[in-house]
Amino acid sequence: MSKKLSKSVVDRAQPKAGDYFIWDGELKGFGVKIAKGGRKTYVCKYRAGRGRSAPTRRMTIGAHGSPWTTDQARAEARKVLGRAINGADPARERQEAKKQITxxxxxxxxxxxxxxxxxxxxxxxxxxxxxxxxxxxxxxxxxxxxxxxxxxxxxxxxxxxxxxxxxxxxxxxxxxxxxxxxxxxxxxxxxxxxxxxxxxSGLITENPVRGVKRFPDNKGQRYLSQNELASLGQAFDKAAEEDTNPFAVAILKLLIFTGARRGEIEALKWKEVDLEAGYLRLADSKTGQKAILLSAGALEVLSQVQRFEGREHVFPSSSGDGYFVGTPKAWRKIREAAGLADVRIHDLRHSFASIAVSGGASLPIVGALLGHSDSSTTQRYAHLHDDPLKAASEAAGHKISASLSGGMRELRPVRDSTE
The missing domain is CATH 1.10.150.130 (Tyrosine recombinase, N-terminal domain)
Structure with missing residues (x-):
């Protein structure tokens, strides 16, 4: 496309299925790139050398908006193109300069x-x-x-x-x-x-991080036991009786009941809550749109949350239009009361998953409950299948032992047919 570039032309340009360029009709080589994501970037194109065999270079000037207006980008393009006409290669010079960045x-x-x-x-x-x-x-x-x-x-x-x-x-x-x-x-x-x-980006020829052996990352390996959950429940009750913000207690309870991420619950809006169907239907999350099932415990927590007229968030901030963000402070107090000083808020999510897996839920089911976009993320809970498997193995073993004990006298040796 080719037309006189102006602020209005660039502002009106809409993203398409793929990236495309609008080239200026007056200054040859000056244009704007419209990325499929909507980003608009001023560029200039020139030949590094003389003749048609000279390689074509395309150099980025800057993104549309502050600080690059259309007129400022055009002025910069004139400088670049002028230097190229005189035999310089501004794109390569910039690339070489970038290689020296810190x-x-x-x-x-x-x-x-x-x-x-x-x-x-x-x-x-x-x-x-x-x-x-x-x-x-x-x-x-x-x-x-x-x-x-x-x-x-x-x-x-x-x-x-x-x-x-x-x-x-x-x-x-x-x-x-x-x-x-x-x-x-x-x-x-x-x-x-x-x-x-x-x-x-061409700044280095080898990644120095590649091949460096790191420490095992045990992130996410902390799960609450049944006794620890009981202690946490008592700490919740104590916090509710004291001056702990009720929003913080409700948020923490929802985290353990749903396995959701803290940001998903803190930023929850009433329009995303479907109590009748038993779902939270999040418009956005770390992995995009997401539906979270609500158990009876989660539904009970939400039913007790006070709804404030004119506020869209389930847990609104005390001032402004935002949402409550004081959960970490309250959690530090509650976990100390429960004797769980090493437990992070995110461990509540892992504990939900561990309880589900230990109860016999398959990894794909747990991945769906947690909203994992990559099945490999759920593999961290694979070892927890040992508990239900062990129970099943023990039950089968008892039945086999009972059968063997009761029917042992009826067994007779089998003659080898090769004898």
Missing amino acids: VAELCDLYLEQGTGTKKPSTLATDRGRIERHIKPLLGKKKVPDVTRADIKRFLQDIASGKTANDEKTGPRGRAIVKGGKGTATRTVGLLGGIFSFAFD
């Missing part, structure tokens, strides 16, 4: 351009690991200079607590960074993705 700059570039399919909650976790671990330890190093030895040292430093910190993040917030082997393993995993982005 790890901190690479992380910022990754967050800007390499995370298109990640959910906001995942991005928030990534940013935390980048700011609290990656940048402090590797941020100043040039990307091409990072070696496998650097990554091994990075892994050990996080595991030993070198990046541990406790800082205020606002008038009432704190960020407690402990480090440890699990954090080290997951952060190196993120770093591997960042360097894969650098490899795909």
